[in-house]
Amino acid sequence: MSQLLPYLFLGLLLLAVLVWWVWGAIIQRGAAEVLAPRQHRSSVRSVGLQGDLAERIFGPQDWDFVSRETPSEIQRMFQRERTALALAWLRRMRLQVSQVMRAHVVVAQQSDDLQLATEMRLALSYFLFLILCNSLIGWVWLHGPVRTRKIVGQTLQWAVRLRAAFEQLMATIDPASCRVVGAISITERFGAK
């Protein structure tokens, strides 16, 4: 019976990948977009707004005030609300990075000088990122945003950097619709490393 497992696994994997592909095609058609960089640019802009909003939402001031001035019931309510907001914010961040990756594969699919090793590394990086991001979502879900305030703060800083990187990347992909803001390179924005 154990000799059948590879065949069973292969057959089921094929059907699962097929469903994934068809589902993705339906979603893509529904959204009526095939990775248009201009649209990504607008979503990149929204990262900024979202980052500013998140800074306000996750800042320590509100929690300090609530914990000092309100009863425990209100504090619990506050924590519940902020957990939902933190999760929404992390999901949004995941979406933004996914859009960068999508923009990359659109260019890569027709690229003459595509390097297989680079593609594999990028794909692996992306999937690792997704795993880590989802883990963080789970962590926030379990512990709440108040106990993970430090993380949120760091995430906000990262989002600002990410926004710059998005702008730079979109300017590379579609310079006709993007203006490179200043002459600041990605390395400078992320810090030389």
Next chain:
Amino acid sequence: MFGQVLWWTEIAMEALLVARAIGAKFYTKYTLFYFYVSSVLLLELFRFAVFTNLPNSYPLFYWRTQFLAATVGYAVMLQMYAQALRKCRGAVRVANALLLCILAAVMLKVIVGTVSGSGWSTGETMATLERDMRALQAALLLVIIALLAYYKIPTGRNLTGIIVGYSCYVGASVVTLGFGSLPGFGPRPAWRFVQPIAYLATLSIWCFTLWSYHPNPEPDPGSKIERDYKLLSDQTKRILSKARSYLKMRGEL
């Protein structure tokens, strides 16, 4: 009786598929695919003749021709490969590398099997051989579909139908033939009908999606993006690396 109904329905649908393609003049657009369908149609008619006139020879004839049908099935794979990836030079490079990996794995299995005497030897049943051939097709299909999904390569209705239909059939065949090769499962009547039913479902998908010609969407020349791949991949890599290291750092807190 049920088997006979399935058989005749399959023959009728294959004939309809080929007749429609010839009538609507898009047979030549998917030559390899229609070569496969026509071959299977001829095989079915031959089988029926043998079944009617030489019933004792039918089981052997069936497995021999089934092996042939599985071999001709690679024409469908070639059709998918040629149609889906012909305008995506980057994706073709990745596909070629992955297909070479699969070929190397198959060669390794054959060599190991030959040395140990447990691989694809002539002593094995035709069902086992077909199962292994279908398994290889499933692996190739996985590569093609994964590339289409990963690189978001747009496909027309016809090609989508060919891929979905054939994948359903190959996936069902791999599982069915796997179970069917077990001593306890093969003789069961229910198992004998799974593959023909899957094939009938495949033919239904093909009839529906290949009723008229729908070519693959052409890339819009106005929005064609031609950029330095290295620059772009470096930037994407950097963003992902930063994002990942950040998340790793946060996860440890």
